[in-house]
Amino acid sequence: MVRLSDWLDLQEHRMAIPPNVAFRLRQCLEEAVVNLIDHTPALSGEAIAVELDWRDDTLVAAVEDSGPPFDPRAVPPPNRPTSLETAVPGGWGIHLIRSFASDIGYETTAGRNRLSLSFVPPAAGADTMPEQR
Amino acid sequence: MEMQFTTLPQDTAKVVLSGRLDAAGSAAIDLPFNAAAGSHRHVLVDMSAVSFVASIGIRTLVLGAKTIQRRGGKLLLLNPRTEVEQVLETIGVTDLLPIVHTEAEALAAFGS
Numbered sequence: 559m560v561r562l563s564d565w566l567d568l569q570e571h572r573m574a575i576p577p578n579v580a581f582r583l584r585q586c587l588e589e590a591v592v593n594l595i596d597h598t599p600a601l602s603g604e605a606i607a608v609e610l611d612w613r614d615d616t617l618v619a620a621v622e623d624s625g626p627p628f629d630p631r632a633v634p635p636p637n638r639p640t641s642l643e644t645a646v647p648g649g650w651g652i653h654l655i656r657s658f659a660s661d662i663g664y665e666t667t668a669g670r671n672r673l674s675l676s677f678v679p680p681a682a683g684a685d686t687m688p689e690q691r
Numbered sequence: 692m693e694m695q696f697t698t699l700p701q702d703t704a705k706v707v708l709s710g711r712l713d714a715a716g717s718a719a720i721d722l723p724f725n726a727a728a729g730s731h732r733h734v735l736v737d738m739s740a741v742s743f744v745a746s747i748g749i750r751t752l753v754l755g756a757k758t759i760q761r762r763g764g765k766l767l768l769l770n771p772r773t774e775v776e777q778v779l780e781t782i783g784v785t786d787l788l789p790i791v792h793t794e795a796e797a798l799a800a801f802g803s
Contacts, residue, residue, distance in 0.1 A: 563713060581743075581774050588745045592714050638783035639753075642760045647753050650746035650782045657781045 562591055562608065569610055579617050579677045582658040583610075586675050589651030590621050590630075598625035616660070617677045627666040630655060630673065692716030696727045699794065701801045702764075704731035709740035712748030721751055728755045732764040733801045735794070738771035744778050752788055765801055767791050 566587065570580045587608060594606055607622040635656070636649035655675065656662065663674035692710040699705050704727045710716055728734050736752065738744075756766035768790045771779065779785050791797045 563711065563715065584743060585745070585778065588713050588743075592745065592747060639787055642753070642757050642787050645753055645757065645784070645787055647746075647750035650749065654746060654778065654781060 562587060565608070573610060573612065573617075575617060576679050579679050582677050583617065583619060583675075585658050586655045586677075587619060587621065589654050590673060590675070593630075593651050594621070594623050594625060597628070598623070613676075615679060617679075619675045619677070621673045621675075623671050624669055625671065627671055629664045629666075631662055631664060692719045694720045694723050696723070698731070699735065699798065701798060702732035703735055703798070703801060704728065704733070705735045705737060705769075705794075707737040707740070711743040711745075712741050712751075713743060713745040714747050717745070717748045717751045724751060724755060725758075728759055728766070732759075732762065734759055734764070734766045735769055735791075735797045736766065737769045738775060739769065741771065741775055744771075744775045746782065749779065749782060749784060749788075753784060756788055765789075767797050767800060769794070769797060 563584075566580075566584055569575065575583065591606060591608070605624050609620045609622075611618050611620075630652045633649065633652050636653055639645035659675040660678040661676040663672075663676075665672050692708065692712060692715070695707045697705045697707075706724060706727050708720065712720075734755065752766070752768070759766045766788065768779075768788050770792055771790060776785075776790065779788060779790075789800070791800060
């Protein structure tokens, strides 16, 4: 995870990723990669590949792995915890990905899963907060 | 991720976190954070120097708050940055991890 974090630091600079997109990107990639490592113990960090690419003004991140297929779009949102007594941490990472990515794609082919996350920068002059969905 | 810890009145531990509370950051502070939380009634977590919080870091805070509440204390967050607060709001834990903006406000809440 230190490698992902350091790599993102570098890419933010190299790809001139604006702060709002950088924040949402880091949140989503951190959550996606931690989920993969947590839920697929046999999967080493080497088996996860992350790519970033600007497509016009949209930043597209792809996370590829060779673990069991898992489509995060199919997971129901977690219940909002109502008290500390009953709060059970879990399912928050996927909820954050769905909240902070502009769009999510997922496909699995020949044993490789590919999660695509796109991030549209806020319009100039717009509120800098990402849209809440 | 770095953690410093001082004491305040009313048997309160003030824990100052700085850096990224991501998977690596959570792993680094889990033990010292729980030790500080375990030896005081209340905990004030200064979040002003935390630039990023992942769900795994929020889990550490919520589990700490659960433990403290079971002993009759409270855990409050001091001055999280806008983006960190937005993550807390998106997950829906701002009622469980209440935010204060000054130490005085925290001590008033602990005393109530």
